[in-house]
Amino acid sequence: DGTEFQSSDRITPIGQLVSEEEESYAEPPREQSQPAGSGAAHSLGIASLILGLLAFVLSLVPCIGMLSLPISALGLLLGLIGGTVSLMRSGRGIGFPIAGSFLNAFAIGIAFIWVIAAASIGEIGKQEKMPNQVVENNVNKGDNKSATKKTKAEDEWADASAPKGDNKPATKKTKSEDEWADASTSFAKQGDIRVKITGAKIGHVELTDIGKLGTKSKDELLQVALTIENLSETKLVSYRGWGSVDFGTQPGLTDNFGNVYKTIGFGIFNHPISQIKQTDIYPGKTVSDVIVFSLPVQNTQHLQLKLPARNFKGTGELRFQIPKNMYASD
Numbered sequence: 001d002g003t004e005f006q007s008s009d010r011i012t013p014i015g016q017l018v019s020e021e022e023e024s025y026a027e028p029p030r031e032q033s034q035p036a037g038s039g040a041a042h043s044l045g046i047a048s049l050i051l052g053l054l055a056f057v058l059s060l061v062p063c064i065g066m067l068s069l070p071i072s073a074l075g076l077l078l079g080l081i082g083g084t085v086s087l088m089r090s091g092r093g094i095g096f097p098i099a100g101s102f103l104n105a106f107a108i109g110i111a112f113i114w115v116i117a118a119a120s121i122g123e124i125g126k127q128e129k130m131p132n133q134v135v136e137n138n139v140n141k142g143d144n145k146s147a148t149k150k151t152k153a154e155d156e157w158a159d160a161s162a163p164k165g166d167n168k169p170a171t172k173k174t175k176s177e178d179e180w181a182d183a184s185t186s187f188a189k190q191g192d193i194r195v196k197i198t199g200a201k202i203g204h205v206e207l208t209d210i211g212k213l214g215t216k217s218k219d220e221l222l223q224v225a226l227t228i229e230n231l232s233e234t235k236l237v238s239y240r241g242w243g244s245v246d247f248g249t250q251p252g253l254t255d256n257f258g259n260v261y262k263t264i265g266f267g268i269f270n271h272p273i274s275q276i277k278q279t280d281i282y283p284g285k286t287v288s289d290v291i292v293f294s295l296p297v298q299n300t301q302h303l304q305l306k307l308p309a310r311n312f313k314g315t316g317e318l319r320f321q322i323p324k325n326m327y328a329s330d
Contacts, residue, residue: 044082045096051075052103075104180321192232200327241276
């Protein structure tokens with residue numbers, strides 16, 4: 001009709017109009033959501049951390065620190081569950097469970113220290129109430145209840161356990177923790193257990209080598225032979241040998257100069273003849289044992305032997321003074 005189009009007016013293609021309309025109705029981009037399990041791990045970790053802090057503070061309080069054990073145990077359980085859930089969700093939110101678990105485990109360790117300390121105090125109190133030993137003089141040889149038959153091996157020991165000519169039965173008993181029982185004349189007794197030093201000698205120690213006899217120690221050593229008698233009529237006594245260095249409850253030996261002598265072991269497969277590692281002593285029965293010590297110095301007047309009573313489930317210790325005439329070489 002004669003109307004001219006301006007250069008700025010352009011015709012938009014129909015396809016482009018449709019494309020722009022679709023874009024206007026397009027949904028906005030969605031934010032990525034966290035996995036459902038990461039929130040649970042996060043919550044469990046925070047709960048574990050809170051319980052760990054509470055248990056740790058409580059565990060530091062003297063005497064009542066052991067009461068933190070239930071709290072720290074629950075906190076540790078929550079921390080472990082939270083850590084497991086987090087690992088199942090690619091490790092998301094694992095920081096709090098790890099921190100809570102370690103803190104609760106540390107609180108449990110402190111609480112156990114208080115438990116051990118309380119048990120030790122109770123054991124000390126028990127030992128204070130019970131005397132270490134009762135010292136009894138040897139009875140005469142006509143008393144069949146206390147006399148035991150000597151084996152051939154025991155006859156080889158220089159037995160100075162009873163003074164010659166002294167056949168009077170002795171009934172005197174002394175209860176004193178500071179008294180040392182004279183090994184040549186006395187027994188030491190605690191509860192149903194009575195211990196007697198039957199002899200001592202210096203020389204090469206005869207050993208068993210995996211059941212084979214004939215082996216001897218390279219050096220001369222001090223050997224102390226003793227008997228352990230169960231006086232009970234009904235109770236079985238479990239005894240761990242004093243001569244065995246495997247159990248950590250070793251006897252102590254000193255002389256009048258203050259020298260300390262250690263117990264001697266011969267390895268896993270070798271041990272002195274008649275030495276006991278562990279055995280049960282039946283009611284009314286007696287067992288023999290041997291303890292080997294390093295060689296005492298010359299000119300000693302006596303030796304003092306301490307035997308821990310825990311080797312037969314007792315408390316404290318048994319104490320013997322061994323005179324020189326029992327172990328001195330001819």
